[in-house]
Amino acid sequence: MASWLSRLAxxxxxxxxxxxxxxxxxxxxxxxxxxxxxxxxxxxxxxxxPSRAFWMGSDALGHxxxxxxxxxxxxxxxxxxxxxxxxxxxxxxxGLVAGSGRAWLDDLLMxxxxxxxxxxxxxxxxxxxxxxxxxxxxxxLLLGFTSWPTLARIVRAETQTLTERDFVTAAxxxxxxxxxxxxxxxxxxxxxxxxxxxxxxxAQALLVEAGIGFLGLGDPNTVSWGQxxxxxxxxxxVAWWLPVFPGACIAFxxxxxxxxxxxxxxxxxxx
Amino acid sequence: xTHAGLRFAARRLGLAIPTVFAVVVLSFVLIHAxxxxxxxxxxxxxxxxxxxxxxRARFGLDRPIGRQFLSxxxxxxxxxxxxxYLQGRPVxxxxxxxxxxxxxxxxxxxxxxxxxxxxxxxxxxxRHGRGGDVFVSSIAVLVLATPAFWLGQLTIIWxxxxxxxxxxxxxxxxxxxxxxxxxxxxxxxxLALPVAVLAAQEVAAVARLLRTGVxxxxxxxxxxxxxAKGLPERRVYLRxxxxxxxxxxxxxxxxxxxxxxxxxxxxxxxxxWPGVGRLLLSAMQNxxxxxxxxxxxxxxxxxxxxxxxVDLASARIDPRIALGRNDRR
Numbered sequence: 001m002a003s004w005l006s007r008l009a010x011x012x013x014x015x016x017x018x019x020x021x022x023x024x025x026x027x028x029x030x031x032x033x034x035x036x037x038x039x040x041x042x043x044x045x046x047x048x049x050p051s052r053a054f055w056m057g058s059d060a061l062g063h064x065x066x067x068x069x070x071x072x073x074x075x076x077x078x079x080x081x082x083x084x085x086x087x088x089x090x091x092x093x094x095g096l097v098a099g100s101g102r103a104w105l106d107d108l109l110m111x112x113x114x115x116x117x118x119x120x121x122x123x124x125x126x127x128x129x130x131x132x133x134x135x136x137x138x139x140x141l142l143l144g145f146t147s148w149p150t151l152a153r154i155v156r157a158e159t160q161t162l163t164e165r166d167f168v169t170a171a172x173x174x175x176x177x178x179x180x181x182x183x184x185x186x187x188x189x190x191x192x193x194x195x196x197x198x199x200x201x202x203a204q205a206l207l208v209e210a211g212i213g214f215l216g217l218g219d220p221n222t223v224s225w226g227q228x229x230x231x232x233x234x235x236x237x238v239a240w241w242l243p244v245f246p247g248a249c250i251a252f253x254x255x256x257x258x259x260x261x262x263x264x265x266x267x268x269x270x271x
Numbered sequence: 272x273t274h275a276g277l278r279f280a281a282r283r284l285g286l287a288i289p290t291v292f293a294v295v296v297l298s299f300v301l302i303h304a305x306x307x308x309x310x311x312x313x314x315x316x317x318x319x320x321x322x323x324x325x326x327r328a329r330f331g332l333d334r335p336i337g338r339q340f341l342s343x344x345x346x347x348x349x350x351x352x353x354x355x356y357l358q359g360r361p362v363x364x365x366x367x368x369x370x371x372x373x374x375x376x377x378x379x380x381x382x383x384x385x386x387x388x389x390x391x392x393x394x395x396x397x398r399h400g401r402g403g404d405v406f407v408s409s410i411a412v413l414v415l416a417t418p419a420f421w422l423g424q425l426t427i428i429w430x431x432x433x434x435x436x437x438x439x440x441x442x443x444x445x446x447x448x449x450x451x452x453x454x455x456x457x458x459x460x461x462l463a464l465p466v467a468v469l470a471a472q473e474v475a476a477v478a479r480l481l482r483t484g485v486x487x488x489x490x491x492x493x494x495x496x497x498x499a500k501g502l503p504e505r506r507v508y509l510r511x512x513x514x515x516x517x518x519x520x521x522x523x524x525x526x527x528x529x530x531x532x533x534x535x536x537x538x539x540x541x542x543x544w545p546g547v548g549r550l551l552l553s554a555m556q557n558x559x560x561x562x563x564x565x566x567x568x569x570x571x572x573x574x575x576x577x578x579x580x581v582d583l584a585s586a587r588i589d590p591r592i593a594l595g596r597n598d599r600r
Contacts, residue, residue: 115290118578119297122533123570127298130555130563131305207418211537214420215552229421233541236439240428247421255416 004192007267014263020256021199024249027070028077035067039223047239057241059231068223069245075224076206076253079140083205084198086144087151092187092194094148095155100182101163110156117149122208129217136219139212143205154197158190196268199261203254210250225250279586279593287579294571295347298564299340330356352565357557362565366547372442373546375458376465377535384470385524388477389517395478396485397508408482411475419534423468423541430464437464440543465542469534473527480523484516522585529574 008014027034037043044058051057056065098109121143128142129135162168163186171185212218213226214233225246232242310323310332327333331342346353352362395407414422431439438444442461449457488494489512497511539548547566554562586593 111286111289114286115293118290118529118571118575119294120529120533120570120574122529122536123567124297126536126551126555127301127563127567130558131301131560133306203416208533210418211420211533214418214537215540217555226418226420229418229424232424236424236427237432243421243424243428247418247424251413251417251421254418255413258412258416 004264004267008263011263011267013259014267017199017256017259017261017263020252021260024073024253024256025077028073031070031074035070037064037067039063039068039071041067047235049239050241056245057239059228059239059242060235065228065241065245068228069225069249071223072225072228072246072249073253075136075222076209076250078136079143079206079209080202082137082140083144083147083202086141087148087201087205088194088198090145090148091151092155092190094152095194096159096182096187096190098152099156099159099163100178100186106156109152113149113152116146119146121146122211125208125212126215126217129212134217134219136222136224139209139218143208147201147205150201151194151197155190155194158193159186162186162189192268196264197261199257199264203257203261206250206254206257273590273593275593276586276590280583283579283582287575290575291572294575295344295568296340298567298571299343303336303339330354347568352568353561355554355559355562357554357559357562362561365550365562366565366569369545369547369550372544373535373539373548375462376469376538376544376546377531379462379466380469380473380535381524381528381531383466384473384477385520387470388474389481389513389520391474392478392481392516393485393508393513395482396489396512397504399486404482407478411479414471414475415479417472418537419468419472420537420541422471423465423538426464426468427541437461442545465538465544468541469531469538472534473524473531476523476527477520481516481520484519485512488512488515518585518589521588522581524581526578526581528577529570532570532574 008018040063042062044054044062044064046058046060046062048054048058048062054064054066056069058064059068094109094113098106098113100106124146125139125142129139132138159182168181168185171181176184209218209224210226210229213224213228214230216227216230218224218227218230228246229243229250232239232246235242310327310330324333331339334342343353350363352366354361355365358365391407395404398404427439431437438461442458443449443454444457444461447457485508494507494511497507502511535546536548536551538544539546540552543549547569551563551566553559554566582592
């Protein structure tokens with residue numbers, strides 16, 4: 001772990017990705033302390049341009065955009081946490097079981113994986129948001145339950161490779177059961193690989209979430225960057241700051257996660 | 272086609288059909304599990320009971336859920352997507368009206384992104400490690416992290432509102448009625464910004480993929496041989512280093528079609544483009560279930576069929592794919 005961190009710190013873009021990701025996480029966690037105002041408080045004149053009093057300006061109702069943007073990080077953080085947890089659990093379990101050697105189970109799980117992978121997630125998310133109403137938790141669960149296939153395939157391939165390694169053969173020869181070999185020998189070795197790809201998977205999920213928010217199908221009781229950019233659409237002529245800041249936050253977060261993910265894949269897998 | 276090729280084709284087809292079925296079942300289950308009564312969506316609040324009952328019967332909503340599904344499936348197989356709750360018109364006709372605009376946008380973006388992506392990828396590989404490569408690769412990383420709607424909003428602010436070079440919204444100039452080549456120029460002028468934004472991410476993805484492929488290929492024995500024979504660099508790249516990396520580019524276009532179509536919905540909203548995406552959004556806001564279902568089914572089926580075709584084409588070009596991972600046993 002420590003050696004990965006030091007290698008990550010020496011990776012040219014990995015460090016940038018790590019710092020960017022940590023920044024977004026810190027802002028999200030500390031949002032109530034950092035934000036000068038409550039996200040829905042009407043504190044500014046409507047459509048005020050960025051100024052010393054309101055750094056990112058205000059929207060048509062007089063909300064302070066900076067406070068909204070800071071609170072928006074929480075929504076992305078929540079989404080990222082739920083998606084990560086679900087993707088890790090489902091991806092690792094499916095990949096491990098599929099790669100463990102039972103041909104029929106492998107076939108079945110890989111078919112299910114392909115079906116989940118091929119269904120357009122964005123349209124499914126739109127359908128669910130429209131049918132069941134907007135909800136951050138619902139959207140997070142949906143994205144989590146549909147984002148695992150890539151990870152499952154990677155874990156499966158890694159499991160298949162590891163199964164042929166000497167230490168696994170040795171464990172078998174010593175009489176370990178199939179389950180024990182999977183959980184004690186193979187699982188600890190596939191977890192780093194799964195983590196390496198997690199950043200890229202979460203980045204994609206955040207882009208889908210931003211798109212849903214942009215279309216106005218997000219939760220109206222929370223603030224999200226996509227939603228802020230969507231509300232800005234009607235004011236492009238008069239208030240450039242409304243789309244610019246929330247959109248930049250999405251791009252910054254996704255970019256940081258992509259850089260971190262690429263670097264982790266370099267450091268952990270390609271070694 | 273070889274025996275392995277046929278088995279591969281049968282296997283892919285055997286996956287595509289159940290996937291389409293799974294999509295139909297999933298969407299139907301979701302829609303019927305949703306809270307709220309579609310009759311209120313069609314007939315509005317506060318109507319009398321007889322009117323609600325009549326509406327329910329007219330749209331077949333009074334029948335058991337299994338029967339509703341079977342009749343929907345039967346109609347789907349005949350290409351009938353049902354009628355809009357809101358407008359009472361066939362969904363197929365409503366989608367068909369909007370489809371040309373969407374196809375124009377998606378098709379142009381797909382074509383341009385492929386051509387430009389390949390050119391940029393080849394350029395970056397030929398300048399490996401130098402300024403040109405670093406520039407193209409950095410831009411690609413940035414663009415891939417940028418949400419399409421934001422890129423759209425930025426281009427509108429800069430290239431339409433600030434400079435006035437391009438129109439802000441729509442597909443044609445509403446103030447002037449153009450015909451012939453003037454109309455074509457007008458549509459192209461309106462098309463430029465949305466296409467550029469939609470194509471940008473695909474260009475980035477294709478360029479990155481092709482660059483990696485060409486760089487790997489440049490180290491292979493046949494390229495070394497071509498260079499040893501003294502072939503000009505241009506010929507080494509175009510004839511020898513480019514061929515094999517084109518296959519993954521084909522594969523990525525198929526698998527990214529879903530992404531392009533998602534992007535199209537958002538881009539149509541940003542640029543007021545009169546396509547299927549805008550139809551979908553207004554249908555969702557009004558809970559017009561058959562229209563939403565129709566668009567979802569059309570998109571999902573298109574993606575599934577495109578993936579099938581791409582897989583078959585890839586196996587045809589490189590027969591090792593048919594013998595590969597998917598057909599080991």
